[in-house]
Amino acid sequence: xxxxxxxxxxxxxxxxxxxxxxxxxxxxxxxxxxxxxxxxxxxxxxxxxxxxxxxxxxxxxxxxxxxxxxxxxxxxxxxxxxxxxxxxxxxxxxxxxxxxxxxxxxxxxxxxxxxxxxxxxxxxxxxxxxxxxxxxxxxxxxxxxxxxxxxxxxxxxxxxxxxxxxxxxxxxxxxxxxxxxxxxxxxxxxxxxxxxxxxxxxxxxxxxxxxxxxxxxxxxxxxxxxxxxxxxxxxxxxxxxxxxxxxxxxxxxxxxxxxxxxxxxxxxxxxxxxxxxxxxxxxxxxxxxxxxxxxxxxxxxxxxxxxxxxxxxxxxx
Amino acid sequence: xxxxxxxxxxxxxxxxxxxxxxxxxxxxxxxxxxxxxxxxxxxxxxxxxxxxxxxxxxxxxxxxxxxxxxxxxxxxxxxxxxxxxxxxxxxxxxxxxxxxxxxxxxxxxxxxxxxxxxxxxxxxxxxxxxxxxxxxxxxxxxxxxxxxxxxxxxxxxxxxxxxxxxxxxxxxxxxxxxxxxxxxxxxxxxxxxxxxxxxxxxxxxxxxxxxxxxxxxxxxxxxxxxxxxxxxxxxxxxxxxxxxxxxxxxxxxxxxxxxxxxxxxxxxxxxxxxxxxxxxxxxxxxxxxxxxxxxxxxxxxxxxxxxxxxxxxxxxxxxxxxxxxxxxxxxxxxxxx
Amino acid sequence: xxxxxxxxxxxxxxxxxxxxxxxxxxxxxxxxxxxxxxxxxxxxxxxxxxxxxxxxxxxxxxxxxxxxxxxxxxxxxxxxxxxxxxxxxxxxxxxxxxxxxxxxxxxxxxxxxxxxxxxxxxxxxxxxxxxxxxxxxxxxxxxxxxxxxxxxxxxxxxxxxxxxxxxxxxxxxxxxxxxxxxxxxxxxxxxxxxxxxxxxxxxxxxxxxxxxxxxxxxxxxxxxxxxxxxxxxxxxxxxxxxxxxxxxxxxxxxxxxxxxxxxxxxxxxxxxxxxxxxxxxxxxxxxxxxxxxxxxxxxxxxxxxxxxxxxxxxx
Numbered sequence: 017x018x019x020x021x022x023x024x025x026x027x028x029x030x031x032x033x034x035x036x037x038x039x040x041x042x043x044x045x046x047x048x049x050x051x052x053x054x055x056x057x058x059x060x061x062x063x064x065x066x067x068x069x070x071x072x073x074x075x076x077x078x079x080x081x082x083x084x085x086x087x088x089x090x091x092x093x094x095x096x097x098x099x100x101x102x103x104x105x106x107x108x109x110x111x112x113x114x115x116x117x118x119x120x121x122x123x124x125x126x127x128x129x130x131x132x133x134x135x136x137x138x139x140x141x142x143x144x145x146x147x148x149x150x151x152x153x154x155x156x157x158x159x160x161x162x163x164x165x166x167x168x169x170x171x172x173x174x175x176x177x178x179x180x181x182x183x184x185x186x187x188x189x190x191x192x193x194x195x196x197x198x199x200x201x202x203x204x205x206x207x208x209x210x211x212x213x214x215x216x217x218x219x220x221x222x223x224x225x226x227x228x229x230x231x232x233x234x235x236x237x238x239x240x241x242x243x244x245x246x247x248x249x250x251x252x253x254x255x256x257x258x259x260x261x262x263x264x265x266x267x268x269x270x271x272x273x274x275x276x277x278x279x280x281x282x283x284x285x286x287x288x289x290x291x292x293x294x295x296x297x298x299x300x301x302x303x304x305x306x307x308x309x310x311x312x313x314x315x316x317x318x319x320x321x322x323x324x325x326x327x328x329x330x331x332x333x
Numbered sequence: 334x335x336x337x338x339x340x341x342x343x344x345x346x347x348x349x350x351x352x353x354x355x356x357x358x359x360x361x362x363x364x365x366x367x368x369x370x371x372x373x374x375x376x377x378x379x380x381x382x383x384x385x386x387x388x389x390x391x392x393x394x395x396x397x398x399x400x401x402x403x404x405x406x407x408x409x410x411x412x413x414x415x416x417x418x419x420x421x422x423x424x425x426x427x428x429x430x431x432x433x434x435x436x437x438x439x440x441x442x443x444x445x446x447x448x449x450x451x452x453x454x455x456x457x458x459x460x461x462x463x464x465x466x467x468x469x470x471x472x473x474x475x476x477x478x479x480x481x482x483x484x485x486x487x488x489x490x491x492x493x494x495x496x497x498x499x500x501x502x503x504x505x506x507x508x509x510x511x512x513x514x515x516x517x518x519x520x521x522x523x524x525x526x527x528x529x530x531x532x533x534x535x536x537x538x539x540x541x542x543x544x545x546x547x548x549x550x551x552x553x554x555x556x557x558x559x560x561x562x563x564x565x566x567x568x569x570x571x572x573x574x575x576x577x578x579x580x581x582x583x584x585x586x587x588x589x590x591x592x593x594x595x596x597x598x599x600x601x602x603x604x605x606x607x608x609x610x611x612x613x614x615x616x617x618x619x620x621x622x623x624x625x626x627x628x629x630x631x632x633x634x635x636x637x638x639x640x641x642x643x644x645x646x647x648x649x650x651x652x653x654x655x656x657x658x659x660x661x662x663x664x665x666x667x668x669x670x
Numbered sequence: 671x672x673x674x675x676x677x678x679x680x681x682x683x684x685x686x687x688x689x690x691x692x693x694x695x696x697x698x699x700x701x702x703x704x705x706x707x708x709x710x711x712x713x714x715x716x717x718x719x720x721x722x723x724x725x726x727x728x729x730x731x732x733x734x735x736x737x738x739x740x741x742x743x744x745x746x747x748x749x750x751x752x753x754x755x756x757x758x759x760x761x762x763x764x765x766x767x768x769x770x771x772x773x774x775x776x777x778x779x780x781x782x783x784x785x786x787x788x789x790x791x792x793x794x795x796x797x798x799x800x801x802x803x804x805x806x807x808x809x810x811x812x813x814x815x816x817x818x819x820x821x822x823x824x825x826x827x828x829x830x831x832x833x834x835x836x837x838x839x840x841x842x843x844x845x846x847x848x849x850x851x852x853x854x855x856x857x858x859x860x861x862x863x864x865x866x867x868x869x870x871x872x873x874x875x876x877x878x879x880x881x882x883x884x885x886x887x888x889x890x891x892x893x894x895x896x897x898x899x900x901x902x903x904x905x906x907x908x909x910x911x912x913x914x915x916x917x918x919x920x921x922x923x924x925x926x927x928x929x930x931x932x933x934x935x936x937x938x939x940x941x942x943x944x945x946x947x948x949x950x951x952x953x954x955x956x957x958x959x960x961x962x963x964x965x966x967x968x969x970x971x972x973x974x975x976x977x978x979x980x981x982x983x984x985x
Contacts, residue, residue: 064530065501170618171381200380201557202594205601205614212611227531234603234612257605271535273560275602277583285539286532288486289500395886428892440883444982445905458892495981511891 018091019189019221020053020076025085027068027075031294043293045071047245048085053189053238058215058222060236060253062229062268066290068245069225073191076223077109078102089189107137110182112211114194116174120166126152126173127162130180137185151184152177154217155210172203176210183214193225208235229272233257241265244293244301247319251326261328263306300331308332341368342411342551343392343519349405350384350391359623360404361387362575364648369568371518374545374552376562376583378598379572380619385555388572389521392553393433394423410519428462432512436524438504442496448507449492452476455514476514483510484540502533506540513544523555538564559602563587571595574620574630581654591656593635629659675974682966687740693958694736697951703728704752704949726752739955748959749952753945758956761941766960768838769937772930773922775853776860777915784865785904785911788872792880792907793899795873803873807866815859815925819932822855836934856933860925864918871914875907882906909980916972919965 027046045068053059063069074080076087078094086095094105113119120129130148139147152162155176166174175195182190195211196204208231215222226232232239232253239256241249241264249262260266263284270284286305291297297304299314306313312331319329350362362384369375377385390396391403392415408415415426435441443451453472460467467475473492480488483506496504505525512520522541526534542565545552556562562569566583571592579592590596600613617634620626626633628643635642637660646659705723708714714722723729727738742749748758787803794800827835833855834840840848879885880903888902923939930939938957945953977983 064532172618200619201559201598202380202601202615203618205603205612206616208603209612209614229531230603230605233605267532269605271531272605273534273558273564274604275559275563275587275599277563277566277587283535283539285535287536289502289533290530390886393890395889424892424894426892427890433890435883435886437883441887443884443888443902443906445980446902454893455891462892497982508887511887515892 017055018052019055021088022051023086024048026083027071028083044245049247051240053221057237058224060232060239061225062232063242067242069242070193073193073225107185108188110187110190112182112192112195115198116178119178122166125163126177129177130184151180155180171199175207189221191223244296249328255326261333262330263308264302342371344368344409347406350387351404353400367570369551371551372549373567374565375568376554376566377570383572384575385572386523389523389555425462429459429515431519432515432517433521434508434512434525436527448494455511459515479510501529505537519551521553578657585654592658593637594631678970689962697954702949707948748956751950751953753948753950758952765938765941775857779861780864784868785872788869791873792876803869807869810862811866816928819859856929859929863925867914871911875910879903879907916969919968923961
């Protein structure tokens with residue numbers, strides 16, 4: 017059973033204005049993405065900045081209205097729900113952001129931050145307080161932290177508060193958008209372990225957005241690789257790391273730097289940068305940087321199944 | 334320390350750097366001693382606030398004006414103490430001897446000037462400070478050649494562009510070009526790849542190692558990423574809460590980490606291939622530099638903590654390695670007993 | 671860029687019509703009319719009074735009068751001054767030069783002093799310079815300009831006899847030195863009123879700019895402090911100051927009315943005061959047209975200048 021199913025979703029932003037204020041050009045941030053997250057599992061969404069992964073995460077949670085496509089949460093099509101109907105569902109789907117300092121209200125203490133989301137769902141004041149306290153303990157913050165404001169806490173503590181705030185509603189599905197990228201190395205492992213423990217405890221499903229393949233490898237059961245608004249490859253974790261099919265996945269994997277100076281591998285160094293999303297190249301979007309490009313790549317390759325469960329969009333396969 | 338076959342180009346001795354907040358002054362870097370020879374790369378590794386960037390900035394006298402200062406020790410560059418230099422002498426060092434690149438490529442370039450103007454400014458300043466003249470045309474030609482060497486595509490066009498019109502990787506190449514315009518003996522690179530995407534990081538690291546081989550520039554590389562360290566370091570100095578905790582050849586740090594912080598840091602990095610198992614995590618958080626506990630600064634997070642750690646551990650030399658931990662201090666056991 | 675300017679001009683048209691409509695209504699709704707002013711001057715028979723009203727078009731309802739006025743404006747006709755018995759165009763043409771000279775000098779003075787003080791204050795925040803400049807801008811913003819004018823006249827004209835208190839030239843001969851001496855006090859009064867805004871804005875944006883990473887890059891290049899501050903920081907700090915300039919123009923117009931009146935400066939401001947007193951509708955409206963067009967034009971030009979100063983702003 018899938019907790020989340022996204023079908024051919026698109027999110028366009030419109031940039032620039034003509035003489036009478038009509039949008040001139042569209043940025044296709046997400047351009048026809050389908051993905052599923054199985055109940056109790058974690059799907060990873062990997063890509064570099066500007067590939068549309070954060071936009072996709074926000075569109076799935078209906079923080080942005082999709083331009084086209086469907087979003088199904090627990091089998092229920094929520095794409096066209098008006099805000100009032102979406103509101104009770106928000107409890108089931110939560111988001112954890114990259115920068116905890118920006119995600120927390122600077123004028124709320126840790127306890128208040130965790131208590132606030134409960135207000136919308138009808139518990140009494142005492143009950144809310146009790147639940148919030150309990151959740152702070154679960155994420156490993158002791159009583160001395162309850163009264164602290166975000167600026168008085170360390171980065172790791174702040175991200176624990178953000179996690180507690182999301183988890184206190186007992187969601188079924190959580191989108192984590194680069195949850196450890198802004199954290200110091202020694203704290204990253206703490207937060208990753210915490211997220212994993214919370215997942216097991218609450219039977220959660222995650223969509224885990226990251227640019228860091230080693231973190232995705234540790235955390236995810238299934239991996240989607242995104243490039244310029246499209247999924248270029250998807251497979252189970254072991255499969256994609258052992259047999260990457262798309263040249264972009266391959267390059268991403270080879271760019272992971274291991275903390276072991278002896279392990280020098282052949283590195284694929286991509287030329288150039290991510291193309292301008294306003295003018296994506298025609299045909300395969302990776303064409304301009306691909307080391308294996310052939311003339312056929314001027315035609316857009318479809319996402320095809322190579323092996324059961326392993327799909328890639330590349331003419332090489 | 335480790336290598337004494339070459340005379341050091343840069344040497345810090347008992348460096349102490351303080352910041353002021355209100356009327357209080359507190360040390361952000363203490364008792365730092367290290368050296369770097371020509372053509373070598375030393376990585377300063379640690380978490381945010383450990384003092385690694387401050388150390389790099391202090392070399393060029395770029396501490397925040399009014400609040401930061403070198404309160405003790407020396408920074409010797411080719412034998413001269415940089416801390417004691419006059420403003421004019423420091424300008425000469427900055428213009429032609431030591432370069433620095435910062436992490437935030439978007440903020441490090443002036444948004445109001447073209448790339449060409451900023452590049453030629455570096456070339457012209459170098460020549461001016463060295464007492465030579467250079468025409469605009471010569472400076473332009475040299476800048477263009479630099480862009481080409483940095484692997485910047487269509488350099489003539491780039492010279493006329495503004496920073497916001499370029500990608501992150503392009504901007505970082507230009508900053509490296511600007512730094513190398515001075516033909517420096519020493520390059521300080523303060524997290525130069527942290528703000529870049531992984532594939533672009535690979536490009537930049539590749540470029541830097543090429544340039545290093547070609548120019549024989551010494552690099553003081555500041556980073557928090559052990560993966561990057563493994564890629565480029567000859568020597569590694571691990572910092573924690575303003576102090577050196579371990580200092581060794583790169584190989585010695587990765588294969589035989591002795592300080593519990595180094596060990597924890599390396600074990601807590603997720604690596605493809607190691608799955609299932611729970612990640613090792615260093616519990617707790619970095620102590621507040623304004624309210625440091627006495628004794629070993631890692632004590633509260635250390636799995637090997639013992640009563641002796643309430644006293645500041647000395648730096649112990651073990652073959653190629655220096656480590657600040659009582660477990661390896663001669664007589665550590667005895668004192669405790 | 672051209673598209674942007676065209677769009678801004680199109681957007682300015684309804685604003686302009688709104689301004690003139692409001693001023694037209696306010697002027698006409700004020701008690702008294704040009705006919706009353708004439709009537710008050712001598713004994714005017716009832717019939718002649720009515721005839722005068724018809725002749726001046728005052729018998730028609732207000733919206734009709736506004737429409738007629740607007741129609742004439744489209745033909746470039748500002749009408750006839752009921753007071754001076756001359757074309758409004760001529761009246762304004764005679765006065766515009768001195769007003770622009772005074773306003774221009776005042777802005778230049780305020781901008782130079784304000785930016786210089788702001789830069790020094792930001793370079794050494796909380797220093798003595800900073801305190802002096804914030805005191806000066808506080809005094810400038812908070813002192814009413816009529817009071818300041820009178821104070822200056824008392825000190826420099828009455829007590830010290832250094833500067834002339836009235837007019838634009840010494841009677842009898844027109845000389846540049848005479849003009850400059852006459853200009854000094856009114857321009858200083860007008861300028862001092864604005865200088866505070868410029869100091870504050872420059873100080874704030876310079877403080878921001880000086881903390882930017884590119885300033886560190888500039889220092890690391892080995893540049894001297896003057897180049898770092900002027901070429902790198904001030905270049906970026908300018909941009910919000912230009913915005914302040916656009917918002918200052920209306921204040922300037924208001925200040926000019928009072929200052930010109932006190933110093934007997936033969937400009938638009940004193941013409942305005944006189945026309946209001948005599949209910950000279952056409953002249954009032956003529957000046958309104960001029961000032962509002964001026965303010966709108968300055969703001970469009972400044973927006974365009976913005977994009978020249980900051981390459982990140984695309985218009």
